[in-house]
Amino acid sequence: MNWTLLLILAFFGLALVIAGYLVGTASAKPATPAKLLRHHAIAVRMAGLAIQHSDDPEIRRIAFEIETDRVELITRALDRTDDSRIRKLGERSGRAFDVAFLKLMLRHDQTETTLAKKVRAGHRSEVEELESLLVARTVHH
Numbered sequence: 001m002n003w004t005l006l007l008i009l010a011f012f013g014l015a016l017v018i019a020g021y022l023v024g025t026a027s028a029k030p031a032t033p034a035k036l037l038r039h040h041a042i043a044v045r046m047a048g049l050a051i052q053h054s055d056d057p058e059i060r061r062i063a064f065e066i067e068t069d070r071v072e073l074i075t076r077a078l079d080r081t082d083d084s085r086i087r088k089l090g091e092r093s094g095r096a097f098d099v100a101f102l103k104l105m106l107r108h109d110q111t112e113t114t115l116a117k118k119v120r121a122g123h124r125s126e127v128e129e130l131e132s133l134l135v136a137r138t139v140h141h
Helices: 003-027 032-051 057-077 083-090 094-138
Strands: none
Touching: 032 057, 057 094, 083 094
């Protein structure tokens, strides 16, 4: 094969990969809280079905873990900020409001970030376990 042609093809292939990456990351939007709640609710429904329909103890165990984990995440998401703190915030004005608002919002965002890190770590190990269970059940068939 002609080296010039090979270099041109490699260049265009690389350009396509970079363009695809840029388009994908530019259009990617962070999930809204409503989408995350829906996502977790779907996992709860699927896990509930697995608990009801599977005869495999390992599948039922992980489905139970997923179901309880997601119900906890949904509960946390719906009960994030103490209403009394928000009421107290609404009673302030001026600089006192500004400082209280910034502190409360910062605490809220830090809590959310910490929770997101825990969720990500949990999902990573869960994905590994699900893949392992899937491999074990498809290799023999």
